[in-house]
Amino acid sequence: MSSKNDIINNIRRHVSTEYDMPEIRVEAVKFDNPVAEFLEISRSVGGDAVMLKEGEDINTFIRALYPKAVTVATNLSGITIPSFNPDETDDPHSLDGVELAIVKGEFGVAENGCVWIPQNVKQKALYFIAENLVIVLDKNRIVNNMHEAYERIAASDYGFGVYISGPSKTADIEQALVIGAHGAKSVMIILY
Amino acid sequence: MSTKHAKSATLFIRNREQEQWHNETLWFVRQKRDNMAMRIPEWEDLRELAGKIKMHTVSRLDFYLEMFSSEAERNGITVHWAKDAREHNEIVYSILEKHQVKKLVKSKSMLTEECLLNPYLIEKGIEVVESDLGERILQLMGEHPSHIVMPAIHKKREEVGKLFEEKMDSEKGNSDPTYLTHTARRYLRREFLTADAAMTGANFGVAQTGEVVVCTNEGNADMGTSLCKLHIVSMGIEKIVPDLKSLGVFTRLLARSATGQPSTTYTSHYRKPKEGGEMHIVIVDNGRSEIKGDSEHVQTLKCIRCGACMNTCPVYRRSGGYSYTYFIPGPVGINLGMLKCPGKYYDNVSACSLCYSCNNVCPVKIDLADQIYRWRQNLDSLRKADRTKKLMSKGMKFLFTRPALYRTVLKMAPAINYLPRIFVYNKLNAWGYGRELPRFAGESFTSMWKKGKIRKTNKQ
Numbered sequence: 001m002s003s004k005n006d007i008i009n010n011i012r013r014h015v016s017t018e019y020d021m022p023e024i025r026v027e028a029v030k031f032d033n034p035v036a037e038f039l040e041i042s043r044s045v046g047g048d049a050v051m052l053k054e055g056e057d058i059n060t061f062i063r064a065l066y067p068k069a070v071t072v073a074t075n076l077s078g079i080t081i082p083s084f085n086p087d088e089t090d091d092p093h094s095l096d097g098v099e100l101a102i103v104k105g106e107f108g109v110a111e112n113g114c115v116w117i118p119q120n121v122k123q124k125a126l127y128f129i130a131e132n133l134v135i136v137l138d139k140n141r142i143v144n145n146m147h148e149a150y151e152r153i154a155a156s157d158y159g160f161g162v163y164i165s166g167p168s169k170t171a172d173i174e175q176a177l178v179i180g181a182h183g184a185k186s187v188m189i190i191l192y
Numbered sequence: 193m194s195t196k197h198a199k200s201a202t203l204f205i206r207n208r209e210q211e212q213w214h215n216e217t218l219w220f221v222r223q224k225r226d227n228m229a230m231r232i233p234e235w236e237d238l239r240e241l242a243g244k245i246k247m248h249t250v251s252r253l254d255f256y257l258e259m260f261s262s263e264a265e266r267n268g269i270t271v272h273w274a275k276d277a278r279e280h281n282e283i284v285y286s287i288l289e290k291h292q293v294k295k296l297v298k299s300k301s302m303l304t305e306e307c308l309l310n311p312y313l314i315e316k317g318i319e320v321v322e323s324d325l326g327e328r329i330l331q332l333m334g335e336h337p338s339h340i341v342m343p344a345i346h347k348k349r350e351e352v353g354k355l356f357e358e359k360m361d362s363e364k365g366n367s368d369p370t371y372l373t374h375t376a377r378r379y380l381r382r383e384f385l386t387a388d389a390a391m392t393g394a395n396f397g398v399a400q401t402g403e404v405v406v407c408t409n410e411g412n413a414d415m416g417t418s419l420c421k422l423h424i425v426s427m428g429i430e431k432i433v434p435d436l437k438s439l440g441v442f443t444r445l446l447a448r449s450a451t452g453q454p455s456t457t458y459t460s461h462y463r464k465p466k467e468g469g470e471m472h473i474v475i476v477d478n479g480r481s482e483i484k485g486d487s488e489h490v491q492t493l494k495c496i497r498c499g500a501c502m503n504t505c506p507v508y509r510r511s512g513g514y515s516y517t518y519f520i521p522g523p524v525g526i527n528l529g530m531l532k533c534p535g536k537y538y539d540n541v542s543a544c545s546l547c548y549s550c551n552n553v554c555p556v557k558i559d560l561a562d563q564i565y566r567w568r569q570n571l572d573s574l575r576k577a578d579r580t581k582k583l584m585s586k587g588m589k590f591l592f593t594r595p596a597l598y599r600t601v602l603k604m605a606p607a608i609n610y611l612p613r614i615f616v617y618n619k620l621n622a623w624g625y626g627r628e629l630p631r632f633a634g635e636s637f638t639s640m641w642k643k644g645k646i647r648k649t650n651k652q
């Protein structure tokens with residue numbers, strides 16, 4: 001406790017000019033067609049995003065994309081391709097080797113291709129450890145920018161939440177961009 | 193008398209090819225940042241706003257820190273306070289010891305570099321694994337970061353290839369970045385799966401909600417924290433932002449300024465410990481609260497460690513991170529080093545051409561170059577001013593305040609063109625090192641003007 005007091009007191013002792021909190025009202029970028037922008041940006045950051053066509057079946061669509069994936073993990077009830085429910089495991093380590101995880105995104109952000117995922121599986125490791133990640137997202141839930149995004153989550157109560165935009169990547173060797181550093185090697189966002 | 197920076201820079205530029213690559217690569221990152229900024233019409237407003245939010249937060253830091261810690265505690269997180277590096281390291285070790293941790297997997301944190309945490313823990317018998325690819329490369333080489341965002345920017349692929357042959361059993365002679373990255377992925381996956389605890393830094397701490405935000409492209413912070421039951425966060429007191437609304441401003445600026453990406457791949461918000469796990473946040477001062485009282489340098493507390501000031505700095509680009517004596521290089525590092533210990537880090541203040549490019553890119557509008565200028569003005573009081581340069585400055589002042597003498601000397605200047613090099617480039621001319629004097633024109637502008645040799649041209 002005493003270190004806390006020392007630090008806080010030292011901060012107080014150094015009285016500096018007090019600056020007011022500015023009003024955060026930004027005339028932020030908005031898009032005529034946020035969905036189109038979202039699709040484009042998602043592709044430009046190394047991921048992929050598609051809009052499911054009228055009447056197109058999501059299961060057929062995913063199967064066609066990953067014909068060889070055997071270990072498929074999802075807790076979404078609408079997914080009928082052979083898969084297992086990752087929520088049944090108590091040990092996140094057991095998820096190593098999952099080839100494809102199918103999860104639900106809460107909303108997307110047009111300006112940077114981020115998808116907000118408040119933890120909606122038992123083991124959050126699933127989002128990162130799977131070789132490939134499919135995020136299913138309602139096309140009516142695309143906001144323009146991060147200001148709108150944080151407005152959306154302001155009242156929500158999550159223990160963990162993450163914005164994901166594209167696959168895991170690095171440029172740590174000579175600034176050469178390499179996809180698939182530690183997390184998913186591919187990310188596909190399916191808007192429906 | 194040459195500063196330590198100048199001496200190390202001389203070593204760096206000896207490898208011309210490497211120097212040029214370093215310079216161009218970082219400039220390319222700067223250009224990517226510009227492209228991102230130009231896509232956002234409100235970019236300058238965002239910078240202005242971000243600077244103001246930070247200034248406000250710093251001026252009320254006691255209030256926001258208390259709010260942050262009580263919110264975090266309400267969420268079930270254990271909050272610790274460390275006055276200095278030693279206390280920080282002791283706290284981290286005591287948590288690890290309590291949980292009988294043998295292997296700790298870390299994601300990038302400049303604060304733990306500052307505290308020299310790794311050697312401390314290793315000494316205590318804990319295996320420490322850096323998981324950011326660049327950091328891991330350097331850890332295996334026994335070196336430290338030369339850039340705060342791109343830690344291994346000074347390494348060539350061949351060096352990494354050689355290292356991996358030895359440490360990760362990679363193919364001989366293969367230095368393809370994709371191949372090497374995927375080799376490291378496999379190796380580090382094993383480390384993640386066998387680690388007992390995960391440690392991260394913090395990009396932001398949100399006072400309103402008590403959550404910590406960590407941004408990575410690799411996903412290494414999340415791999416570690418989602419597999420291990422124990423998560424320890426090291427956070428400097430200046431990382432606080434008031435609320436989620438302000439966080440929106442900073443997340444828009446950070447990646448765009450740092451690497452020219454619209455966002456990092458992962459922006460993770462840790463609000464509660466995971467089910468059945470523990471989360472600890474160590475809030476570290478280590479000299480920061482002192483800066484708050486220094487009106488000339490208080491703005492350094494606004495820094496969000498994006499590295500943009502390094503990428504744009506002509507001196508950094510051409511001299512490399514290791515030429516600075518403080519562990520954070522570039523414009524912000526010059527200032528932070530001086531705030532830490534001027535007597536030890538004064539060499540770095542010379543590593544600046546006062547071009548002000550850093551001021552113009554900094555996403556939180558820190559007056560970096562102005563601060564460096566102020567340090568230089570005060571070097572005399574530190575008795576660290578360069579004596580030969582001072583002597584020359586005095587000479588120049590003498591000359592510049594005596595127009596007649598100045599004109600006479602100028603008339604004679606062309607003679608320098610014919611002087612043997614030893615008279616011009618000698619120990620007394622500190623600026624002669626690494627610089628070539630331009631040829632003096634045969635006749636000065638003033639004298640040509642007076643003789644009517646220069647006329648206004650009437651260009652329509």
Ligand code: SF4
Pocket residue numbers: 494495496497498499500501502524553554555556557558560
């Ligand atoms: S001083 Fe500004 S530009 Fe430099 S690292 Fe900090 S925030 Fe970025």
